[in-house]
Amino acid sequence: MLTPLTHRNLLWSALLAASIALLILLFAGLLAQMRPVSMHDLHLGAGEKLKCVSYAPYHRPGQTPLDPDTRIEREQIAADLAALAEITRCVRLYSVSQGLEHVPELARPLGLQVLLGAWIGYDVSANAAELERAITLANDNADVVRALIVGNEVLLRRERTPAEMQALIRDAKARTQVPVTYADVWEFWTRHDELAAEVDFVTVHILPFWEDEPVDIDHALTHVADIRRQVGIHFGTKPVLIGETGWPSAGRQREQSRPSLVNQARYIREFVHQAQQEGWDYNIIEAIDQPWKRRLEGTVGGHWGLLEAGSLHPKFALAGAVAERESLFGPIGGALLGGLIACLLAATGRRTRCLRVSALTACGAVGGVISVLHWEHAHLAYRDALEWSVLGGMAALAGLLPLVLARWHGEPIPDTASAARSLWRAERMRSKAPSVGLLRGLFLFAAAVAALLLWVDPRYRDFPTWLYLAPALVFGVIGWWRSRITIAERTCAAVIVIGVIARWLSEPANPQAIAWLSCGLALAVPVLALRSHEHQQG
Template identity: 75%
Template sequence: MPAPRSDRKALWLGLLTASLILLTAVFMTLAAQMRPVAMHDLNLAEGEKLKCVSYAPYHRPGQTPLDPASRIPRDQIAADLEALAKITACVRLYSVSQGLGEVPELARPLGLKVLLGAWIGYDQTRNAAELAHALEIANAYTDVVRALIVGNEVLLRRERSEDEMRTLIRQARAQARVPVTYADVWEFWTRHDSLAAEVDFVTVHILPFWEDEPVDIVDALAHVVDIRSRIGEHFPGKPVVIGETGWPSAGRQREESRPSRVNQARYIREFVHQAHARGWDYNLIEAIDQPWKRRLEGTVGGHWGLLEADSLAPKFPLAGAVAERESAFGPIGGALLGGLLAFLLATTGRRTRCLRVSALSATGALGGVVTVLHWEHAHLAYRDALEWSVLGAVAALCAVLPLVLARWHGEPLPDAARAARLLRRPQGWRSKAALLSLLRALLLFAAAIAALLLWVDPRYRDFPTLLYLTPAVVFGVISWWNLPPGRSERVCAILIAFAVSARWLSEPANPQAIGWLLCGLAFALPPLLLRPQQHQQR
């Protein structure tokens, strides 16, 4: 039986209101992102450069240090160093394998100095070969190599003990013709402070974003100043170098620490200004974005670079205001295209009404702008063919949802089981009600998996709010009127509601966690609060 006209009017009014509210919020956010933010101008003295930046050459598609057989071409390293010589006086390496052993030779004519790194891990045979190779290079290029760094965060990763590191460092100092040090996060230096007697200087990592209690960008520099002072007091008379510090430009927010282009620019500018004023020796992480790190650290891991991975263009200027986004042309175009397609589909076919067309056009516009924004995020976050296939399929379902909805006239929707039976019949695909019901079941299942994964393994996973925003709005509204939940939908809804709430409770002040909570509850609550008989009564 067709739904009463009063119910349909409320349905279209609810859909129109929700879509317009979300569209307003999205475009207000875009406007805020395009607003230039004033910050400290880093006016370096004539000829002055950054003291040092971490350099890894694995920024082209498919390049990764995780493949032992890979080797970076010499001409690529030479081009990278030529670009870096314009902004820094030194590069830090973490290994001398896979072609990186050629860096000192290529750095010499550019006037670059090198902090040479020997990678130390679980494999003792490989460690011995790596250290021997690093010593050979360091001793051959004493005019280029500032120091030899024996191991990077080895104690943090628990791959070697303090006594084993002491033995390796002593071995290196006995043979090296350059200063020798070891690099680790500042807490592990204070826990293993006896190692300071074995090195020529202490190399500490201070990363406000990765602290156990993440630091807001507003307080980040004060935090670094405090830690640097404490380390200096802890190791009196021993030179201290900040071996890693920086801020990511994209990725998952950690409590108060938000990755963004503006925050990265602010941190780098303010830190470098303070470091030069205070006479600190430092190394920024890192020179170029490293897409391969997304596999280890999520989206945020691949976006610590000062330069873009593909073009080697600077992410931000060293002076002047910085905006998070340069243009909103793509999202605006997506909204216009989505709204137009939904309008055309809604006005063809049988007779329709203005309120319905307005609601469906607004929903199409919301779906279009969200699709473009998620496409932008996918290029930052998706790591391999599997993610592009699976998450891309979910994104495609979300993108097509407003178009299927635009052909729907408000008739009652079956539950998922009945919808599947209807679609198996000849010409069953013509039933937009059945298609919508099946789409909700599929997207509820996908959202339940995403919510559970984010709950149990949150550190390196992004909040998938953009991916599920459109279905949350669509089904969050129409489920109140004529989309009775089946058993499977209710199970998925329970999982979503529990997982998004648990995730939010662990970081209640995180805006990204709040957004995911609201999105998940909008999607999940109607199937939980309404039972089939309530739909029938409506």
Template identity: 35%
Template sequence: MPSPSKNAAHYGLAWLALILATVAGLAWWWQIGRAVPLPDAPSARIACVSYAPFRRPGETPYDIHFVMTPERIDEDLRALSQRFDCVRTYSQGNGLAAVPAIAARYHMQVLMGIWLGGSPKQNEKEIELGIATANANAKTIRGIVVGNEVLLRGDLSPKRLTEYIQRVRAAVPSMIPVTYADVWENWLRYPQMASVVDFVTIHILPYWENNPVPAIDAVHHVEDVYTRMQHVFPGKQLMIGETGWPSAGRLRRSAEPSVVDEALYLRAFLRYAADVHMPYNVIEAFDQPWKRAQEGTVGGYWGIFDSDAQPKFPMLGPVTEEPHWWLGWLAGAVCALAFAVVGTWHRSWRGIRGWLALLMAGFAAGTSAAWQLRQMMFACEGWWQWLLSALCLAGGLAIATALSRRIAAHLADHHDHSEPAQWWRFGALFALVLYDILLAFDGRYMDFPMGLFLLPCVAYGVFGLLTHELRMPSAEQRFMACVGPVLAIMPVLDEAGMSKVTWLWLGLNLAIAVPVWVAWRCHAVSLQSQEA
């Protein structure tokens, strides 16, 4: 049996864990609700912005049969003309060939894109349509971008890309400059491409760099890259064809997607661009939900406007990450009350300590569940994703509720020897290890569902401090308890130890695994003593 001093230490740790979880829930929601003062942008107007109209559910450029109506494009460009002088497009398909003619109505210019890929037949259609569009709207076209990141994707060779560029150059009026756009590293790999374009268009996205740069330092990174490229291509005009910052998604090292960081980066970049008088284009006008399928949650949140065409932040004054932050506290209060009500069922303990434990556990669980619901609003697309996420969240809340009753009984000095069903922890471990595998081997675009797994992991961690398990954990649980933390170390290493989220994820794996290890060791020692 554990000694009284050991019990006292474990009880103290359990109370500390509940207090920290409660304070963390309070602090996190308060932190994202405060107004953050930021330096102002030099102007609310922006020179050029990437425009893709696929901002409503089900709209995607991958559907070659989908055609955006001229009315929708007109609606978008009429609104964008209030803030932007130019839009950049990426293709001629899906009805986007109509953009230059509509932009002319609002005295906007177009950096017109011709999309190139691995299909020669589709490339031919794009080239022919792009040439026809340029010739019909020569006064509106600021430039033509023949191919976007084709070399990065490996769809075409430099030689074949050059042939396409030269073909467009020969077929459009000489007053229209022609370029190719790619990440800045690829211009260093293929410097010969500079000789076939009228100006060099580079993409600088600090968040997506191999060594991600935090928003506070991102403009310094842009300045360093731009200066370097000027030295590599002296006498050649340079344009930043894409730069921006996401407002939601997973942390990459110390580069955090958020509304505040997007505003911080964009305002700072606009000041820098105005100082050096560089041509630039910001990515992008509207959030693009379809991009979440290929880039994870973060792919859908690069817009200055959300998918409902509402601005996400002002260009002047302070910025708030979550105006409805108080809903997190409300969820905590509601859940605390619910835990207290559930705690009255077949209650066999007395005292204020039990009620206090229930209220703190409920508040922490409520703020965590609200965090996960907020994450689901960003990440979930189809109904099946909502259904799966909701079921997992309901399961996590059920585990936390059941364990909180037993935790409250122990902290009220009532020695409740009942244990939750083994399959509860088996299910939580199985889901956690499955997600660990995905993160470890293909986690570049995956979020960390912290709000979901905080519920069972922290609950089992606190419960393990207060109880001595009566049964040996199953072999499957022992295996998963060993594998999970090992897999969870891999994201920490991938992020060079710089991502706070990966460390928290490792902590959750340990919180649910350590009680299994302890029970395993205790029962193994007991068996050995019996055999002796």
């Protein structure tokens, strides 16, 4: 028969081993990100630049085209275009409102051409006004405006019918002095090739990352070449412009298609090189990161730019090796600080033992690293004050969990309801068991909501692994300890297990899905299995 002390030693040994293993795994991943990756160097000739890039000026805090009152100042657009003139010969616009009507006149002295876009949507009267402005602007700046694009992915969004688009394009061609086209993903062009008779050239979007069956970066250029060849054959002698192509630098992985800075640099370099060889006309999406797009497409939507939002600094060079991460200062500092605080809290409490202090120090170090990595992710992903307060609050609790655990000595963990009552009554307790019990309930509920949402609506949602990894470590070990569990907690755990397994089964080769699966199971399985253990220990 094992004594209570032996049980506690097993507990702290398990926590120490799990913490060290996770710490090694985290730093192995970080070191891999530090490794420079060699790739094709893009050597543009003297004075040669990218053919065209998509430009939207909504890259500063609070700027969004979704707010009809938004208007971008002329001075900002002038500064943006001056920066873009260093890397491209042309910019593509998607609208001519909210200050974008200044682009042609500002582009002229910089030597930039403009693919002028008229935004077409549900509102018929707004469409008419937008198209009228675009036609006038194109005619007044025919020396700068390379073409007028009437609508962008309108058929994909099902906001107008093919017949209605034909009528709009026909009207624009009759009244403008520049070539006219329409832009949509390549599948919708081939499904509605009757539009080809109305346009001067076909503008297709080929985005390997967003395909219904996402394409791995290793096969992305082969995919683009195949689609470009198919489109060229389908439309015969009609000229073709690849109106959008690119790769995101951050966000949710789709099956084997992973957003990353290295993959973005690789895709852009290899695509431009191949486009030069094949003689393709192209436009890269996009010039500058667009934080507002995270509202529509999640984290990944805001990180397709060649330049950083706000600062306009290039995200990567066109030649030389590229690394995902430049420094380990933050994670190392987080590990040292978290470990030190946890060590001090554990060492100054009662029943101080070397094994316990070592386990809690290692757990605190893991919590510190995860807090730093979550902070980095939050800056990329969080979109508003609500997300910063709710998700940031959960992240703060996750970071504090190893420190709360440093004052816990292995006492039975109460269920969430009992823990809440104890804390509400301010009962004097010698341990942090009520706090640990309450935090377990909160994380179970929050993770259940996250797992459910990611299961039923996954396309634009990030895997929240950084948010729940520290709780998964802690409760994946101490969750098997003496505890009382409510039906509500078991229900949340069941939802987590079902949700993470279902998400993983949909994309089993996705490392982010695998990490989320592991995290969810570590957090939830002990709760579901506890009934057979809760009366056997101590």
